[in-house]
Amino acid sequence: MEIQRDRILARRAAMRDRGHWRDETLLDHLTRAVARTPERSAILARRSETGEERRISYRELDRLSDLVALSLRERGVGRGDVVSFQLPNWWEFPVLHLACLKLGAVSNPLMVIFRERELSFMLGFAESKVLVVPARFRGFDYPAMAANVRAELPALRHVFVAGGEGEAGFGTLLAPRAGEAGRASLRGHGPSPDDVIQLLYTSGTTGEPKGVMHTSNTMLSNLVPFAERLGLGAADVIHMPSPLAHQLGFMYGIVLPVMMGGTAVLQDVFMAEEMARQIREAGATFTMGATPFLNDLTEHVARTGQATPSLRVFVSAGAPIPRALVSKARQALGAAIVSAWGMSENGAVTTTRPDDPEEKTTSTDGCPLPGMEVCVVDTDGQAMPAGEEGRLQVRGCSNFVGYLKRLDLDTTDADGWFDTGDLARMDGDGYIRIAGRSKDIIIRGGENIPVVEVEGVLFKHPAIAEVAVVGFPDARLGERACAYVRLRDGAAFSMEDLVAHLAAQRMARPYWPERLEILEELPRTPSGKIQKFRLREMARDTGPAARDR
Secondary structure (H helix, E strand, O other), rough: OOOOOHHHHHHHHHHHHHHOOOOOOOOHHHHHHHHHHOOOEEEEOOOOOOOOOOEEHOOOOOHEEEEEEHHHHHOOOOOOOOOEEEEOOOEEEEEEEEHHHHHOOOEEEEOOOOOOOOHHHHHHHOOOOOEEOOOOOOOHHHHHHHHHHHHOOOOOEEEEEOHHHHHHHHHHHHHOOOOHHHHHHOOOOOOOOEEEEEEEEEOOOOOEEEEEEHHHHHHHHHHHHHHHOOOOOOOOOEEOOOOOOOHHHHHHHHHHHHHHHEEEEOOOOOHHHHHHHHHHHHHOOOOOOOHHHHHHHHHHHHHHHOOOOOEEEEEEEEOOOOHHHHHHHHHOOOOEEEEEEEOOOOEEEEEEOOOOOOHHHHHHEEEEEEOEEEEEEOOOOEEEEOOOEEEEEEEEEEOOEEEOOHHHHEEEEEEEEOEEEEEEEEOOOOEEEEEEEEEOOOEOOOEEEEEHHHHHHHHOOOEEEEEEEEEEEEEEEEEEEEEEEEOOOOOOOOOHHHHHHHHHHHOHHHOOOOOEEOOOOOOEEEEOOHHHHHHHHHHHHHHOOOOOO
């Protein structure tokens, strides 16, 4: 993959000297876990729609990923090739990632919410050789969608179906022609610590997602200090309700448990009752998710009295945590509530500490992890005084190595500072608070909504002359989306029309606005630009969403 090798080399000496880049890959940690605790549970997974449960030990995880790697190699997958998987939190997901590592291939996780529009672009842009999808999930036929997409993508040679039958079934990947005897041939063919191992799309403001590229050094250097700050180790059981195809789920639900030699408990459909049950039965000690996960679990435990006594730490990221929720969560769950901020480009950058006072957890997004630096600057790049709002920049060990085929979009300067596009304040203790975003993105339940893309699709409707989508606060999800529309003369447009149009355009459902407001004119600057800050104020003051889904 095209990356700026000179930039990696410039970082490398400093990162190694400081002990942040240890030149290891996840395979090194897997090998140690297999040697130390071969029968320990590496993965506990349950398919909510069938009730099927699967326990995979470290010995079995190593074997399964070997078999899948051999099968992929027999189908022409090698170093640098992209393998895409659009899967729920099922056991096949971590097996695929480890198999890719064993070949030096690149894992490309894709959210299950994506439909043909998003999938066609992402697979085509990455030139993916292989796609793995579920047979069915939440009532949707993924193989049919994959077949439609594949017809337009000549580079996509193979599609496999988790839960499927026949030659396209995932079981085929567990039966390589080389058989078990071929496993030894995989040793020594993994990536170097500076090779790209993950390609993860993040929603942008240009109407196109950007492909974030990470190496083993950038990813693992985030997780080591993260685990140390939170006191996590091999004895911990990590519960992951967030999608594994999101950076939060991927790094802290797949990579972190294997790195520590711990156990990952995967939840494929979020329901607070099921989350509480899994934590209780598996003895989970740690979990992580956006504020809605914390809110719903807390409400469930407080209402039913079904306690989660093993849970020690809950890290909430993606949106500020309301003060009242922190107090209630600590009382109901008996766990430390930790606030965090990060991006796909660098993982968690800041967190509060488990023993921080409640005021820090509710009024800040934490202080930098070891190996990372943050700086709040003005428009001239000068550091702002404590408490003053400015542009947030990040520098350090876990910063990514560029955007796929769009190195020009990387805002990292010559000194290594990455412009996050966020606005923030820093207090006198070095804790930051995200104050807003210069990027035009809405964060709904911890998930970025690509506003420009949504606006572009809505604008295709013949009734719409102009459209602007903005976020408005929501107690549970952090933000929801409102579409402000100016109609063409004599046209009519309703919420039902909006839903039907976006469904017909095959746009992912979580991207759909939940409120529609029709205006005679949209507010503008003297130069003619739409004043989105005024629309946000209007949306904030209008009241609850017209459609709560």
